[in-house]
Amino acid sequence: MPLSYEIGLVAGVDEVGRGPLVGNVVTAAVILDPAYIIEGLKDSKKCSEKQLIVLNRDIQARALCFAFGHATPAEIDDLNILHATMLAMSRAVSALPLSPEHVLVDGNRIPPQLTMPAAACVKGDGTHACIAAASILAKVARDAEMVALDRRHPEYGFARHKGYPTLEHRQALIDHGVLLEHRKSFGPVKSCLSV
Numbered sequence: 001m002p003l004s005y006e007i008g009l010v011a012g013v014d015e016v017g018r019g020p021l022v023g024n025v026v027t028a029a030v031i032l033d034p035a036y037i038i039e040g041l042k043d044s045k046k047c048s049e050k051q052l053i054v055l056n057r058d059i060q061a062r063a064l065c066f067a068f069g070h071a072t073p074a075e076i077d078d079l080n081i082l083h084a085t086m087l088a089m090s091r092a093v094s095a096l097p098l099s100p101e102h103v104l105v106d107g108n109r110i111p112p113q114l115t116m117p118a119a120a121c122v123k124g125d126g127t128h129a130c131i132a133a134a135s136i137l138a139k140v141a142r143d144a145e146m147v148a149l150d151r152r153h154p155e156y157g158f159a160r161h162k163g164y165p166t167l168e169h170r171q172a173l174i175d176h177g178v179l180l181e182h183r184k185s186f187g188p189v190k191s192c193l194s195v
Contacts (some may be wrong), residue, residue: 003041005034009064011100012184013089016044016138018081019044021173022156022182023145023188025076025085027069028137029092031100032130036062044135056140059133066133067095068141077185086111092134107129114195149181158166 009031023077024073032038038058040051047055053079060066071084079087090113103113103118106125110118124131144161152161156179157173163169165188173182173192182189 003132005129007034009098009101009104010130011093012128012134013103014106014125014131014138015085016133018085021165024070024072025088026142027088027092028134029096030066030130030133031064031098032133033064038062041129041132043132044139050118052097052136052140055136057139063117065097066137067092073183074180076144076183103133104128153159
């Protein structure tokens with residue numbers, strides 16, 4: 001089924017990075033130009049790395065506007081991952097240079113901080129073009145953060161697993177300890193702190 005393009009200033013919002021043990025949760029908000037159909041646009045989880053790079057470039061070139069929001073590991077530990085994600089989503093919407101008339105949020109919750117009309121869209125990244133675009137921008141941005149962290153701490157393998165709790169990552173935590181960027185409230189990290 002083709003993605004729907006909304007008419008008017010409709011922002012799509014999505015997040016990447018709720019499951020990893022390290023780094024920010026990254027969100028993006030995108031208002032697409034309905035006059036420009038972005039070829040090959042789809043949910044970021046269905047894209048190859050090469051497709052992500054091309055689509056990220058096309059979205060940034062053709063969207064009416066876009067912005068990012070982050071919640072830090074400290075905020076995640078303080079608020080919990082759900083509330084930190086809601087905060088990061090509202091930050092992305094607030095950072096848009098154009099004020100949206102309506103916001104479509106991927107998932108089943110609407111950030112309580114939003115001041116404009118909004119709707120939650122379960123699996124919205126597979127049905128709404130603006131949410132799919134947000135998922136791609138957020139994924140590329142967070143992956144870049146993990147590659148940068150990998151350069152500083154290559155022994156953890158962040159460029160490969162992007163901070164998710166793989167066997168490699170969990171073993172690196174045991175072998176090399178917890179970094180400042182790790183989420184201390186997440187089980188595998190917390191267990192290393194208590195040893």
